Amino acid sequence: MSKSLILTLALLYCFPDTSLGQIRKLSWLKDAQTPPAGEFNLNPLNHWQANLDQVITSRRQWEKRKHVESRSVREVIEKRWLEFLGPLATQPRKLPKLEVLDRQIIGDVERTLVKYEVLPGDFVEAYILKPTQVVGKVPGVVVLHSTVENSIELPAGIDGRPEEFHGLGAAQRGMVAIVPRNYLWPTNHGIQAGEMAADFLKKYPESKGMARMLYDSQVATDILAALPEVDPHRLGCVGHSLGAKEVLYLAAFDQRIKVTVFSEGGIGTSFSNWDAPWYLGDT
Template sequence: MTFLLRSAAIFVFSLLLTSLALAAEVSWLEDVTTPPADVLQEASNTPPGIESLADWQKEREAIAQRWSEFLGAYHFADLPLEVETLKEERLEHCTRRLIRYQAEPGRRVRAYLLLPHDSGDAKLPAIVALHGTSPQTFDKLVGLAAEPERHMGLRLAEQGFVVICPENYLWEQKSYVASTTAALKPHPGSKGMAVMMADARRAVDLLATLPNVDANRIGAYGHSLGAKEAFYLAAFDDRIVAAVASEGGIEIGFSNWNAIWYLGPDVKQADFALSHHQLVQRIAGRPFLILGGEAGKGCADGKRSWPALISGQKVDQKFYGEPTRIGMLNHGQGHSLSWESGQRVIEWLVAYVKERPQKSP
């Protein structure tokens, strides 16, 4: 990226953050952004020698570059989407449309689009909703499987969001390993998470092409596997103005990040120099909420997640001002999503995506 383009990107990003400050806060913001006192000393500080917003923006780009070199990150932003509709159903609050589109040359991804009824000419907010680990893939999100509390795509569409639910590549072959091997074949040396992130960014690309979507009001949500994707999408794509990651495991040691379909075994090496604290810091300036279950089978986030979040809060406070909007709702219900927790997710995304000030036409 040239100096002029980088400067322009920094300027636009700063303007977006300024406009966000005008949005109404969730009433429970302080509850989820106040860390326990006994974890404060464990948090990473901002990088040494970074004292101004301009310095931080340079460091922010350097962090992205280091991570991209590790991941083999890529994005086919100019590739035609070639969207095709496979089927469509009219539901009470929205149309549920199964589509397929070109994610990268020679590879297509299925996704559900949930399109609220009767929006007229209004530009609507949008969400990339990323599903968890299930052979049913995106069915839970869109109301085709599981209990109602897991139908987060439908619940968000009922609130007036256009929602896209892309299908993760792990189910393209007979096993996760086979799917990862096939997906990485055109990208030697890349990591499985690079594919997930590229696919999520293509979902954002698609939303931005829809005439009834406000491209300046796009957020992200995911649970478990989807939480990992939502976290990385928010960290690397500034078009995501707010995100929620439910039970993904914010630190590399909290869950199976070393699996080849995520980051691979390199992250377990003693000399691995990258940290998820850096990615949380890249999200700083935008609302980012973790849902943690604290304990139980498969639980990934909880009180132990605070050091990573505090590292992002410190960047918030130093360069973007108060209040910080990086925090955690620790519901203590294990690796699950209750109706009440889902309602908090919706409130967060309504406040920081839907009700985010719109740009003048």
């Protein structure tokens, strides 16, 4: 499937009332589909071999099972990664009870601050943003914030540049968004990455820091999918920088996520800090 078709389908998913003709007329679409010159001169096949003695060139090869009891290539890689991330990545989850801390109306959007227990003794705050008038069930978006001091207040549209108000913007476009706080922020104002990662790894020594981020984002997805206004079959996620790393994993390991926007997360190990203890550690 071409990159152009993938992005077009993503746009149609997020904006179901927009016609294909309208999408093709978007002035920024061509630029968004064109990678920078000289940045991607790599053999793509090598990235999909994954020590499987098989070169993957199509989605069918990626998902096909040789027989009923065997695993597809995708399932084999998924199993390996989940084992690498540690037991928390596959730990059963319960839908948490939400405590409402604050609720505001901003134009045609309702913004609610909630608190919930994500793991025993560990609480997370999140903003839920939705249109004040919702007809039927609408798409839902998990919005994961970047490394900024004010954490969830940026995508929720409280503080920062309007172009980064991804949660508020989704609600203004008719969707429902949940914006959970990353565990590295003990409060909404100020990151303590080293201390929070050390505390988590002490409690869960067999799991990677990235397993905690994946678990938390899946709990947020559980909450989003359970909201009465949300169509659980039309879920997406968006993240920038730190948030992009999180959506990469959420999209890979949660089949409910149908559309993903990954912005400047840094995939290559040579120019990103994947070895930080709050991600994958010194592996």
